[in-house]
Amino acid sequence: MIENENPVIARSLWSDTANPTPACPPLIGEAETEVAVIGGGFTGLSAALHLAEAGRRVTVLEAETPGWGASGRNGGQVNPGLKDAPDAIEARFGAQAGGRMVALSGAAGQLVFDLIRRHAIQCDAVQSGWIRAAHTPKAREELHDLARQWQQRGADVAPLSAQEIAEMIGTEAYCGGLSDRRGGNLHPLNYALGLAGAAQKAGAVLHGRSRATGLEKTAGGYRIATAQGTLTAEKLLLCTNGYTDGLMPPLARTVVPVRSVQVATDPLPENVLETLLPGLQAPSDSRRLLLYFRRDAQGRFIMGGRGAYSDGATRRQMAALRRVSEQMFPQLKGVRWGYGWGGFVAVTADHYPHLNRLGDGVLAGLGYNGRGVAMGTAMGRVMADWAMGKPDAELDFPITPARPIPLHGLRRLGVAATVTGYRLLDRLGV
Template sequence: MTIDSERPVLANSTWTATSNPTPDTPPLSEDLQCDVTVVGGGFTGLSTAIHLAEKGVSVTVLEAEHPGWGASGRNGGQVIPGLKEDPDTIEALFGREMGGRMVQLAGRAPDLVFDLIEKYGIECGAVREGWIQSAHNSDAIKACQERAEQWQRRGADIEPLSKQLVYELLGSEAYHGGLIDRRGGGVHPLNYTLGLARAAISQGVRLFGQSRVISLDRQSDGFLIRTSLGSVRSGKVVLATNAYTPALTGRLRRSVVPACSVQVATAPLSENVRRSILPYGQVASDTRKLLVYYRLDQDGRFLIGGRGAYGDGGIKAQMARLRNRACHLYPQLGEPEWEHQWGGFVAMTKDHFPHLHEIEPGLIAGLGFNGRGVAMATAMGRVLADKASGTANEDLNFPITPVRTIPFYFLRKPAVSALAAWYALVDRV
């Protein structure tokens, strides 16, 4: 089974092939009313819907394909705490009060993921043995040590690792040190998303698939959202479409750059090889500019992911590089059977932070998770639910910022390609 309505080069996903049944999400075919309409059925939108429904708010979710079709169902399933920047930097940029709240929100985001999994009985192969960041050179070792020290001051269960400890935990001699953050873990991302969908439905959320929004208009009493077969009137709208944000949103779409990320996966490994790779169940990613992330799934497949490309030829070339990289990291793989290869788009922001926007009164959005969407998009959903249910801006745990479009957006594809080439050069040096 492959991802439907997707280019073949991106469609052969391990997660789709091993997914639980999709809950019934028929197309919207009537005219409805509710308090809040959520556009997008991934981590952000479903978390928003659940947290609103738990507050007694009536919610409708409109998904263009089916829950988890986009990045939420295709990513590496790594539940990573924190943001790209370290806590001290965040507090320096946003102030001690708001920056501190952001740090706390991002640091505790994995707690929210695993709490939702437990609360709603989501079957998604959840494992919480930690996330390893493996350092590829001496500068990266120092950065890992500084990151660990900053989080330790805030009570996090995190520590730097020597080269020997990294080797023992990874089963690879390719790195010089790193850190382990025991707040992190791994999930089957598509099954997690489908579980969130079921949880939302159980809370009374009306969830519609194959219901692409074709217009969104301000009315005197809120908004009118139309699909090809129906409509919803609601007082407020949450846009939770991330890298798949549609053109009808205008400036919001041009505020992030969709970047392709791809993965490859072996067939289930033999028991002796499996025991030699990440034997204690952690997930991992490295410190390169063009990082790779890797793990075992619950069936013993080895998965590795990294940057992709825009054209089919470039995507295939990047997938071949990942297969070579895997065998360099883990020579014990030998010549494995590569069972799946797939990809999708993640939303990157210019400042590397997620963005929370109030585009106009009642119309809000959260997007731009820069490759850390499992935990952070789930947490952003709770913030969006707080905002949509009336929490004042100054009491939110993430700052609302203006929508700022990226200059020369029409050049995004060559710009991303050029930046990737530069990062590849830096990594080689």
């Protein structure tokens, strides 16, 4: 179970199969560091690891334990790239900045697998590829065009026909798609715990159960208050994504936290596994309310989807995910579904992640729109580069001012209306 979480979404496969959590005692008393990192998910832990490896003094404050947020609860799909295709990113941000964003996001999956190898992180990582599955012919054409754009940039991405995708996934639910061989999947909580251990080994200090509750500007940086201590730092990295609280307004108003939910079966028998994702790829589909699914190392099937807010809606969504899984894969009928859990992803108005400067010496990195395993890891490295003094213009991701979303107070209504609209459009197949 995920500790200190609402019971409706706390029964997590990943927390039940986690490696031991590295010791992260709370901050007690006065401490001082060069860079303070708030939030111990992939973004904050990657930033801490990269800073510590470069010999910098870095301290992470995490409200619960490392990987407690989305990083320890997600689908574990390692997805390269951003939501838009490379040509669109370069057109929007210009050849130079856009080109860097394309390169960073395209290589983000490889960064994850390289870190896992370099630090011998035990997290069942397989670079088996990420499948994008088209639910309509229009989506298939878009995915084939996306594959072509990545191929032009030398990436190992290939278009898939209806027959190829049916053979790879084990269902005829999709009419084509693409295979991105830079991606794959892993045990997300064990990846986060492994990053935490590697950061500690490199010299980073990690404090769990240490929510940052107050910030005060000082002559040389910031003083950060927790329940039992105070940390003074020259620079501050905010890595709180869908769990961003009111610590530094207006950051919380730049993202909409949306609940993503997953369900998992018990380990499946060999004859079923032979017919279901035999190559262990991680597919996600082209619906607006996307479905993402995979197998884990013990042969469980895991299905996820987004959009529920209330507990009642979450229970209904878990039931719907089990139902749709059994429709897509009739061989799952009658299996036991042992787990159902969820967490918050951070959605942004433009569907891009953001690097926001929030004052002198403060940078926030967030808004992965449900794709932060690879991108959060990469963003953490960019944030470390910034904290070590790399000029803004040379960073691999542009820094922008924090722009609060208009009518943010009505976000719950907005999410509910958007989900209903998206569900309708998905059903109409447009």
